[in-house]
Amino acid sequence: xxxxxxxxxxxxRKIDDRFSVxxxxxxxxxxxxxxxxxxxxVCFLCDGEERGQPDFATIAAEAARLGLTARHIxxxxxxxxxQVTAFRRTLAEAEGPVLGWCRSxxxxxxxxxxxxxxxxxxxx
Numbered sequence: 001x002x003x004x005x006x007x008x009x010x011x012x013r014k015i016d017d018r019f020s021v022x023x024x025x026x027x028x029x030x031x032x033x034x035x036x037x038x039x040x041x042v043c044f045l046c047d048g049e050e051r052g053q054p055d056f057a058t059i060a061a062e063a064a065r066l067g068l069t070a071r072h073i074x075x076x077x078x079x080x081x082x083q084v085t086a087f088r089r090t091l092a093e094a095e096g097p098v099l100g101w102c103r104s105x106x107x108x109x110x111x112x113x114x115x116x117x118x119x120x121x122x123x124x
Contacts, residue, residue: 021108022101027062034066039096044107046074088115
């Protein structure tokens with residue numbers, strides 16, 4: 001899926017030393033993602049959002065088979081405070097590099113940027 005896939009593999013964009021983003025991934029992408037050193041995967045897509053998109057459970061099962069941790073933080077529209085908090089927690093608990101994905105990678109980048117801002121007490 002251009003421009004997010006190159007030669008059948010997802011294009012990874014490094015945001016910082018711990019976090020990278022990509023567009024939609026597929027179960028067959030996971031061995032290469034594991035070889036690239038990622039330990040945790042975070043999906044920001046809602047299941048069924050795009051035609052032909054594999055559901056999260058399918059990717060999570062293959063990720064587990066490869067020893068990867070997969071988290072699902074589906075975001076439709078603007079991210080909520082609780083979604084940002086869940087992502088912060090995922091990053092804090094991750095033992096190794098994290099790869100976030102959505103349709104294009106933009107949502108994943110936005111969540112990362114929001115997670116770096118100070119939390120506002122009392123907002124959910």
